Amino acid sequence: MKSNSSFSFFTPTRIEYGPNKADTLLAEIHNLDATFPLIVTDRGVMDAGLLGKIETQLQQNKFPFDIFSDIASNPTDISVAAAADLAREKGHDLVIGVGGGSAMDAAKAIALLALNGGRVHDYFGYDKMEKRGLPLITIPTTAGTGSEVTIWAVITDTRGEIPIKASVGSGLICPNVALVDPCMTLSMPPLLTAYTGAVDWTVGG
Numbered sequence: 001m002k003s004n005s006s007f008s009f010f011t012p013t014r015i016e017y018g019p020n021k022a023d024t025l026l027a028e029i030h031n032l033d034a035t036f037p038l039i040v041t042d043r044g045v046m047d048a049g050l051l052g053k054i055e056t057q058l059q060q061n062k063f064p065f066d067i068f069s070d071i072a073s074n075p076t077d078i079s080v081a082a083a084a085d086l087a088r089e090k091g092h093d094l095v096i097g098v099g100g101g102s103a104m105d106a107a108k109a110i111a112l113l114a115l116n117g118g119r120v121h122d123y124f125g126y127d128k129m130e131k132r133g134l135p136l137i138t139i140p141t142t143a144g145t146g147s148e149v150t151i152w153a154v155i156t157d158t159r160g161e162i163p164i165k166a167s168v169g170s171g172l173i174c175p176n177v178a179l180v181d182p183c184m185t186l187s188m189p190p191l192l193t194a195y196t197g198a199v200d201w202t203v204g205g
Contacts (some may be wrong), residue, residue, distance in 0.1 A: 007050075012174050013177065014177045015177075015178070016028075016177060016178065017180040018180075019182055022139050025137070025179060026057050026063070027065070032094060034094035036090070037058075037065045037066075038092040038095050038110070039066070039068070040068050040071065040095055040098070040103055040106055040107040040110055042071040042072070042102060042103050050099075051067070051098060057147035066090060068085075070204065072156075075102050075156065077158055078105065080114070084114050086115040087110060087111075087134065092200075094134060095133075095134050096136075097138045097140065097148075098138075098139045099141050100142040102201050107136060109153045110138065110174070111136045112129060112133035112153075114134045115133045116131060120168065121159070123168045125168075131161075133172070133173065135176050136174075136175040137176060137178075139181065140178070141185055143185055148178035152169045154167050192203075
């Protein structure tokens with residue numbers, strides 16, 4: 001049988017999957033020669049206690065880190081700019097995105113801006129940056145978004161009267177490594193688990 005369809009698939013992110021893979025974070029930080037990570041997350045992840053195993057690893061090894069948790073369900077250009085400014089001012093050399101698609105998309109944009117400068121608006125579209133941003137590790141806490149490996153970051157542009165979603169796309173914003181740990185999803189509400197993990201069989205008829 002012949003098929004006229006074709007596609008190209010590219011993801012440079014190394015994926016480490018398995019229960020308790022989040023516990024290997026320190027080794028991944030050392031692999032990237034980083035010494036001062038910025039953790040990007042949201043209040044929901046913090047309230048659920050999901051940062052516990054992340055913080056414990058860093059604290060037990062006397063690793064300095066900061067947490068930026070002002071990420072909304074639709075991350076904005078404003079919060080991304082604030083976090084990127086923080087990363088530059090304090091000298092962070094790694095970004096760790098912990099959460100659902102919003103936190104990980106924000107982490108991609110923050111890592112990009114921390115080294116490339118400018119505003120996130122400068123990079124809306126595809127392949128607008130010249131170099132990679134800070135090294136990036138993603139740790140998803142939901143299933144289904146795929147943001148831990150995709151080449152896109154969706155950020156809300158608040159400059160106009162009506163905020164609109166815009167995308168930054170490039171292989172240069174892909175995380176260096178994704179620690180996909182199913183244990184990090186166990187505290188999600190059952191309904192959210194179903195929404196993010198189910199296949200919509202109605203698509204395509």
